[in-house]
Amino acid sequence: xxxxxxLALLLAGVLVLGAAAWLxxxxxxxxxxxxQAAAEALAAEEAAKQPLLAFSIDTDTVTxxxxxxxxxxxxxxxxxxxxxYVKDDEGTEYVCDDEKVNVLLDILRxxxxxxxxxxPGDLKQFGFEEPCTVxxxxxxxxxxxxxxxxxQSNKELYYCTSSESTALYTxxxxxxxxxxxxxxxxxxxxx
Numbered sequence: 589x590x591x592x593x594x595l596a597l598l599l600a601g602v603l604v605l606g607a608a609a610w611l612x613x614x615x616x617x618x619x620x621x622x623x624q625a626a627a628e629a630l631a632a633e634e635a636a637k638q639p640l641l642a643f644s645i646d647t648d649t650v651t652x653x654x655x656x657x658x659x660x661x662x663x664x665x666x667x668x669x670x671x672x673y674v675k676d677d678e679g680t681e682y683v684c685d686d687e688k689v690n691v692l693l694d695i696l697r698x699x700x701x702x703x704x705x706x707x708p709g710d711l712k713q714f715g716f717e718e719p720c721t722v723x724x725x726x727x728x729x730x731x732x733x734x735x736x737x738x739x740q741s742n743k744e745l746y747y748c749t750s751s752e753s754t755a756l757y758t759x760x761x762x763x764x765x766x767x768x769x770x771x772x773x774x775x776x777x778x779x
Contacts, residue, residue, distance in 0.1 A: 642701035642733075642757035643750045647693040649727040655767050656722050663771045665689060674771050685776045695766055696725060696733065701757035702745050708756035711736065714747040721764040735764050 589597075654664040663674045665684060672684035708714065715737025723733040736747040738761065745758040 639698065640701045640704060640757075641698055642704075642748050642759050643696060643699040643731075643752065645696055645725060645727060645731055647690075647697050650693060650725055652726040653692075654724055657764065657768045658720055662767075665774070672774075674774065676771065682771075682775055684774045688774045692766060692769075695763060696723070699733070699748075699759060699763065701748070701759055703758050705756040707754075711749065711756070714756060716747070716749065720746065721767050723767060735759070 650667065652664065652666040655662045665672050665674050667673075670686075672686055672689040673681050674684055675681050711717075716734060719734045719736050721733075721735040725731045725733075730751070732751040734749050736749075739745045739747065739758060742758075744761045746761055746764055748757045748759045748763070749755075750757075
C-alpha cells in the first residue's frame with residue numbers, strides 16, 4: 589500500500605471517528621433538550637391543574653375580621669377561646685354562630701379566581717376607587733381582600749385584589765354576596 593493510500597485511509601478513519609463523535613454529542617444534546625422540554629411541559633401541566641387562587645389564608649390562625657359592603661361599615665368580629673363575638677353599636681358583646689362565621693372564613697381559605705391580570709395598571713378603571721366589598725382579616729398579620737366592580741363582559745365575576753399580591757383577579761359574584769350580611773344574621777337563631 590502506498591504512502592498516499594495509507595494517509596487517505598488514516599484521514600478517512602479520523603473523519604469517520606469525528607463524525608461518530610459529533611453524532612454522539614448531538615444525540616446526547618437532543619436527548620437532554622427533549623428531557624428538559626418534557627419536564628417543563630409536565631411542570632406546566634401540573635401548574636394548570638392547580639387552582640388559580642386570588643387569596644388564601646390559614647383560617648385557624650384568624651383572630652378577628654371586619655368588612656364593609658357598598659361603603660356601609662360592617663361590624664368587627666373577634667375570636668376568643670374558640671368562639672366568635674361581635675359588639676353592637678352600644679358596645680354589648682354577643683356570641684356569634686360559629687358555623688355562620690366559618691362559612692365566610694371558608695370562602696377566604698382558598699378563594700379561587702377565574703383569571704388573573706398580572707400588571708393591571710390603574711385600579712380605578714376596575715372599580716377600586718369605591719370598592720363594593722373590603723374584607724380585613726387579622727391573623728399573624730393583617731390581610732385585606734378588596735372587590736371592585738363586576739366585569740362588563742360577565743356580571744357574575746368581580747374584580748378582586750389582595751394585600752398579598754399586586755395582581756388583579758376575577759372572582760365569583762358569590763363572594764361579595766356572602767359578605768353582604770348583617771350582624772344579626774351571624775348570631776345564633778335564639779338571640
